[in-house]
Amino acid sequence: MRNQKHSHGSALENTDRLEAFSDGVMAVIITLMAFSVKAPAAPTWSALHHTGPSLLVYVLSFSMVGIYWNNHHHLLRTTERISAPVMWCNLILLFWLSLLPFATSWIGRFPNHVASVVTYGLVSLGAGISFSFLVHAIVRANGVDSDVGRAVQGDLKGFTSIGLYAVGSLLGFVSALGAFICFGLVAVMWVIPDRRFVRRHAH
Amino acid sequence: MRNQKHSHGSALENTDRLEAFSDGVMAVIITLMAFSVKAPAAPTWSALHHTGPSLLVYVLSFSMVGIYWNNHHHLLRTTERISAPVMWCNLILLFWLSLLPFATSWIGRFPNHVASVVTYGLVSLGAGISFSFLVHAIVRANGVDSDVGRAVQGDLKGFTSIGLYAVGSLLGFVSALGAFICFGLVAVMWVIPDRRFVRRHAH
């Protein structure tokens, strides 16, 4: 660790602490979201049933954070150097993710209303765009010919996610169900692991 | 750390970040559960006495998370490589554990009701089954002849836990006390450390 500090030319290469901090924030987000699913006020199945929408939205939000954690993990494993813009893009991603408990709590209580559904979509959209910026900042810091640069060529899944979140946010104005389908599609799409990074490493 | 990233053939070997993230989630779960034991509204012993069931259930849930942390620690110490399914099984385990504060808060307030007791049992059961899947995903990624593969042969304790949680959940429909005894038995059984991993390493 000591040697590592001095053996590299640039100050911002080491990804360890960036990963640790991001892990910490995402771990707290997940747990706080679950915590904001309030225990029913009565000990009955029908009271639990009323908590249903909150629990379902929690499953969706948990998937979203889980996917970001997973992709963040793969992305930074391939990354060799980070720069100041990478630091800030990562913080901005964490900012949007940190709004997720707020949005999740609101949509959980009001799953059929325009304002809560659209807000949830916009927070998801903010996180999606931030992740895309993070990827580009990392590529700029490492070069397009670096491992990570070649791995993320043509970030189709990223752009599709952003598109689905945008469409879902707009759909939220007319149909909550349509919006949820869009948000859910993103989760389903990403549960399949990002083969780009796996392939690059496996050769 | 840099060298490590490049010296291995497969992308998903390193268990560091998986452990760090799981530690983070479990640390927050433990603390949030304690936090959801609300300070009594009056400064009297009888008010504290009313908090008794919540505190007792907290002790049970703390033991459960402590045991998972302990076993997770032993399991991943023996693990040499992780795969995409390992990542997802781990996230699913964290999902079920993250519902524990919710279930603990509910059963703490209503320790003698079917709905809260059965829900607590089902969340515990979900975590138990997920841990079992995690073990199997790790064995599949490392091979049955690997250190971890031989260490977990015949996962009797794991299956007994799942069985006790299932029986406890069913018992919850007729007797809260019976359910608690089942849940408590799992904790007692696991407080004895898993000799399998210790033995394998010690040779």
Place this chain on the structure above:
Amino acid sequence: MRNQKHSHGSALENTDRLEAFSDGVMAVIITLMAFSVKAPAAPTWSALHHTGPSLLVYVLSFSMVGIYWNNHHHLLRTTERISAPVMWCNLILLFWLSLLPFATSWIGRFPNHVASVVTYGLVSLGAGISFSFLVHAIVRANGVDSDVGRAVQGDLKGFTSIGLYAVGSLLGFVSALGAFICFGLVAVMWVIPDRRFVRRHAH
């Protein structure tokens, strides 16, 4: 990291994850305690003044956790191997510390009542005794002639802390002020860093 896993004979030597998990729990405890100091309901200085006791108790509890973190850090830096009892003693210490937000919140609201003051003392006492057990479990795992074994010889400060918490808890029955003085003395005593570990390492 890989090599490390295999180069040691015993399964339980590495202290990294134990430290990481403990850090996580203590970090969350500190922040949750601060969070449980509720923002005043009115934007006035007198409303803030009402929050005074909560803030003062938070300062005391923050010091306590800060001191445990500090001592835990020094203790585990000197530790070479951990055993199953060390794992459990550490979990029991974290259990008592995790009750601190509960006790802090209660005593903050009722700083002049027997039940809340004594409860706060008992939780502190539980943490103090657990830390003492942790120290002994570590010495047993490393031997009295190990670095850590010689470093903790005659744990006077530890026993004094336990004594002060016990006396403070008893004093709580007759004088809240007396109890607070005892609890505060422990903090003052420990803010002076533990020279034992510093000296041992510095030679």
Place this chain on the structure above:
Amino acid sequence: MRNQKHSHGSALENTDRLEAFSDGVMAVIITLMAFSVKAPAAPTWSALHHTGPSLLVYVLSFSMVGIYWNNHHHLLRTTERISAPVMWCNLILLFWLSLLPFATSWIGRFPNHVASVVTYGLVSLGAGISFSFLVHAIVRANGVDSDVGRAVQGDLKGFTSIGLYAVGSLLGFVSALGAFICFGLVAVMWVIPDRRFVRRHAH
């Protein structure tokens, strides 16, 4: 890691755990602040609009913690040895930062009142002064001719921040807007990364 423990002469050199603990506290602070932005009680845009001040203050506080994390990261990367005073200065910085959710929650609800605005300013001032003390403790432990000693020479930005927080706190007595402008200026000033550390490392 084992070797590292024994190969250095002084007990307090390793910055790993100090960074990990600080990361944990800052990660929880960020997420708890977001969490204290309560979801609106009604599913309408006007209800969300009422949450506006809370969200804006959250953006400001998030920036503040993000900046501290960033600077803390740069500072400790350059640091070779830590001492007991460094440990305590770091804890005091975390103490002030841990009060930020409290201050943020209060000012978010009452953005136009003297008490809440001034309190927010004083907490920020406390954190700013603590960070300055931390820098000086680190320089004292490493020597003015060390990497970190030369990097922080003439800590103009640090002193400007403290000045702006002090002025903002005073301005809070006459103009909430003036205070916010001061607090915001600090954030803007720091978003530009600290070239001192980057330059020193890059040569």
